[in-house]
Amino acid sequence: MSKANGLPPLREVIARHGLNARRGLGQHFLLDGNLCDRIARAAGNLSQTHVIEIGPGPGGLTRSLLQAGAGEVIAVEKDRRCVDALEELADAFGGRLKIVEADALKVDVATLAARPRRIVANLPYNVATPLLIGWLRRIDAFQSLTLMFQREVAERLVARPRSKAYGRLSVITQWLCETRVLFNVDKRAFTPPPKVVSTVVALTPRPAPTAPAAFETLERVTAAAFSQRRKMLRSSLKGLDIDLEALPIEPTARAEELDVQDFCRLARAVAERTPAG
Numbered sequence: 001m002s003k004a005n006g007l008p009p010l011r012e013v014i015a016r017h018g019l020n021a022r023r024g025l026g027q028h029f030l031l032d033g034n035l036c037d038r039i040a041r042a043a044g045n046l047s048q049t050h051v052i053e054i055g056p057g058p059g060g061l062t063r064s065l066l067q068a069g070a071g072e073v074i075a076v077e078k079d080r081r082c083v084d085a086l087e088e089l090a091d092a093f094g095g096r097l098k099i100v101e102a103d104a105l106k107v108d109v110a111t112l113a114a115r116p117r118r119i120v121a122n123l124p125y126n127v128a129t130p131l132l133i134g135w136l137r138r139i140d141a142f143q144s145l146t147l148m149f150q151r152e153v154a155e156r157l158v159a160r161p162r163s164k165a166y167g168r169l170s171v172i173t174q175w176l177c178e179t180r181v182l183f184n185v186d187k188r189a190f191t192p193p194p195k196v197v198s199t200v201v202a203l204t205p206r207p208a209p210t211a212p213a214a215f216e217t218l219e220r221v222t223a224a225a226f227s228q229r230r231k232m233l234r235s236s237l238k239g240l241d242i243d244l245e246a247l248p249i250e251p252t253a254r255a256e257e258l259d260v261q262d263f264c265r266l267a268r269a270v271a272e273r274t275p276a277g
C-alpha cells in the first residue's frame, strides 16, 4: 500500500486495531494498493460523485476511492473495530469520508448520499446476494455498481439463457442492468485468503427495464421456474395458474431456455390473474 497522504500501511492499521478477520462478517481484506486502485478505476470517473462503499474493513479500497478523486465516500461498516480504524482515514481526507456504522442489510443506502451515487464494494460474500437484490429493487437511485463477488455469483449475474449458471439472479439483474465481468482476483490477494476466486463485476442500470414487469412478480415467477429447472414450465409453473397457451412461450420449454423478455411476459400474465389490492 502506498504511503500517499502519509497514511500508515494497512498491515499496521490491522495490527494496531486488532482487526483479526471474523469469518461471520465475511472478512477477507485486500491489502494490495494496486489492486484496490484497479477496482476504484473500474468504477469510472468518481469526481462529483457520491461513492457508497459497503464493508470498507481497514480501508484499502476506501483509500483508493478517495485518492481517485471521489467527491465523497460514504463507507457503511458493521464492525465497530473497523469503524475506529477508518476514523483515522477520515481525518486524513478532510470532509470527504463519511463513516456510517450500520448493517448494510438494514439501511437504505440511497438515503445516505445525494445523487449521483455509485456503489463500489468488495462485498462480504455471506450477504452479497441479499444486498444486491435490495439495491436492484431501487436501481434508479444508482448510477453504477462496481462489485466484487465470489466468482460463482459473478458468473450467475452475467449468464445467458441455456447455460448452467443462468437462473433467477441472472434474469432479475439483467432485466434492470447491463452486466459485465471486469476481472478476476486471485484468492492469495486477500488476508486471510477465501476458499474461492473473486470477480469484479460492473452493473450499469438501464434507462428502463428491458420489459415491463413488477419486481415481486418477476421474483415469484423466476423462483417457481428455476426451483425445478429440469421440469417443463407447464409443470414448474402450475401453482401460478398461468394460461401458457395464450403466450408465445412453449409450455414444454424449461426455465433455462427463456430469456428475460419471456420471464417478464410470464410476470405480466400472473399480474393479470391476480388483481392488485
Ligand code: SAM
Residues within 6 Å of the ligand: 025, 026, 027, 028, 029, 030, 031, 054, 055, 056, 057, 058, 059, 060, 061, 076, 077, 078, 079, 082, 102, 103, 104, 105, 122, 123, 124, 125, 127
Ligand atoms: N473493503 C475491505 C477490503 O477490500 O479489504 C473489506 C472487505 S471484506 C470482504 C467485507 C467487509 O464487509 C468487512 O469489513 C465486514 O466487516 C463488512 N461487513 C460484513 N457484513 C456487513 C454488513 N451486513 N453491513 C456492513 N458491513 C458488513
